[in-house]
Amino acid sequence: MRNLFAPLAAVAVGLTVAGPVRAVEVDAAVLRVDYPELLPISRYDLPPEDLGFAGAALADEDNGTTGSFMGHSYETTTHAVAPEEADAALDEILETGTRLVVLAAGAEDTGRLTDRAAEAGALVFNIRAESMELRSGACRANLLHTVPSYGMRADAVAQFAVWKKWPSWLLVEGSNPADKALSEAYARAARKFGAEIVETRTFEDTGGARRTDTGHAMVQRQLPTFMQRAPEHDVVIAADATDYFAAYLPFHLWSPRPVMGSAGLRPVTFHGAHEAWGATQFQTRFEELAGRYVREEDYNAWLALRVIGEAVTRTGSADPDTLRDYALSDAFELAAFKGQKVTFRDWNGQMRLPILLYDDRITVSVSPQDGFLHQVSPLDTMGLDRSESDCTAFEE
Template sequence: MSVTKGSHRILCCGALLFCLAAFSANTALALEVRAALLRVDTTGSLPISRLDLPPEDLGIAGGRLGTEDNQTTGRFTDTTYTLETRVVAPEAAVEALDELLGQGIGLVAVMADGATVAELARRAGERAVILNASAPDDDLRSEACAANLLHVAPSRAMLADALVQFLVWKKWPRIFLIHGSHPADLALAESYRRAARKFGAKIVEERVFEDTGGARRTDSGHVLVQRQIPVFTQRAEDHDVVVAADESDVFAPYLPYHTWDPRPVAGSAGLTPVSWTWAHEAWGATQFQRRFEKLNGRPMRPQDYQAWLAMRVIGEAVTRTGSNDPARLRDYVLSDGFELAAFKGQKVTFRPWNGQMRQPILLTNLHLTVSVSPQDGFLHQTSPLDTLGLDRPESGCTAFKEIRP
């Protein structure tokens, strides 16, 4: 079969046009996903233990690993993920958010206190989806919820429920509750009261540990504690366990081994409920921890894990929808189709009525994972994970229009 010069030119031009069309199609399919992590640092007292001093890259390191994990999948889907990070003081938070929004970034993970998270969500409005990666405030999941605000951090109610479930399972229902004097401590104490009522435990006595502002990290600190804490805790009603509500980190670490009665300590010290602990090894967590440590040169903290979760929520939603539109990603995340592996024994999902991520809570003594809640025997008509935190009838959130499957 012979081919003329004219037909050869036509074939060449046709092949060139086909290649250009294929290139254009591939270019059209390529996605760029731009996310941000905004950390708002407040000035507070140093933690009691030097082991708890926050690293400079707290949370940022987790966001970096999450973006790297997203990019691994993105290589196969022609998707590029980038992460902008900002660390600012509270007075600069709104300006930092405006800058990110001005750059066209519509997916922003925020590490800040509850009031700041609420303010930033209002500021963003329909321009962005805000992922709360730190604030535990229950009202953000209830009356103060916002339609553009999703929560990857567990709430105080979830943490309290997880611990009290374990205490009831252990048949230690009589609780001596000691709480601090700061607003966050009072809110946490209320979460423990609610959890006790919910699961049939009993708070037999409460005491307030007033923060007098004295030095906590002195050479004679252990001497003073050894004298003061036993006196403070003596003559308490008969109890099985001491539960500390000390979100401000004023006194709780001093309680173990110093209480008047020989009882276990839980809550803000002793056995603590957390989203993550660097001691966790089950369900592939060891390999996950090692990847984080190799990348950042230190162990993973709960704040890092929550920032990692925020980025992975974005990555999973983008992969499943093929979109980088924040509104579409939010709708998918809230649907029954979304689930994400999180190294805690089961897939995590979101509650469509208030945007809270359902997730197991680890109970740790900082050396190992003692247990994981929800505990066996605590049942729910939808998911055992909904036994932790505000269930649908308990939440006062009305901002969410639930997404149908």
């Protein structure tokens, strides 16, 4: 027992007593770009109208309660727009003086809108775009990400597969650019963690019926033949960022193998059945407010606004630069129902987050997996580590 003894660091701290109340008004906006999209394969996945907004509303409540003890008030507006209206909508938000923007958009729009926001000195939180480029060469100094990247998700799956000793993968990718980007993240994850991709197959998006009466009948004939004559493999990895085929894979393979990635065991940042680490409280609060289960976009929006709330609470300021600097500093930490504090990578603005591996009913496992160690944080075994990111906007 004695060898467990370790000297303890008793850290002297400055006074953080909530002293004289100083009023701070925190205005934020959630801007969601709604792209014309085909219906999802499953009607369970139909996007609710308040997607993301409900998470923001919960964060406003949470921040407001805390703020009531500090003299801080929070008000967040929500905006759902078509892609061609996005720039004008952002301009309107900025014209009202709001300098904190939570953005749900594709990668390209995220980059352009973030630059537009930068001209006004605004700080942007990305809650949807998972592109690796935005965390690397195309990063922006005023862009923080609460949504995990493709790489973080792929690495989360890869660690689990390697931990299970299932190192041979058959990778099935979609044919759209986002599918290819996700597929590349899995290829990278395989190299990183010593798995082998025995073959990569592309399932063409021919724009066929996703959810018609006969969809499953067609799929039942097409998929097995598509999947036959593959080299020996332990697991099928699906890279279908556009949701047109992966959901059909698990029971339509040629060889019976587990499916992971875009179907089967999916890497998610949050889901409505997650209960560990006090998450039940989040779920009940959210469901009472929204009347539905939480979606990832809601959690990402909640996180972004909680980052703002936490930074305002600790700094007493609503200035975007002050909040950004605090969020990126060593002092920042946030409890997010993930069993450990979440923080930001100061080299590309990505939030470090555990990834839940979810089978559409329960949390099956959580990555990083045991044994995947890192000199800074085990969370940095997922996604772009400092040396892997080409981002330079955060230097100085």
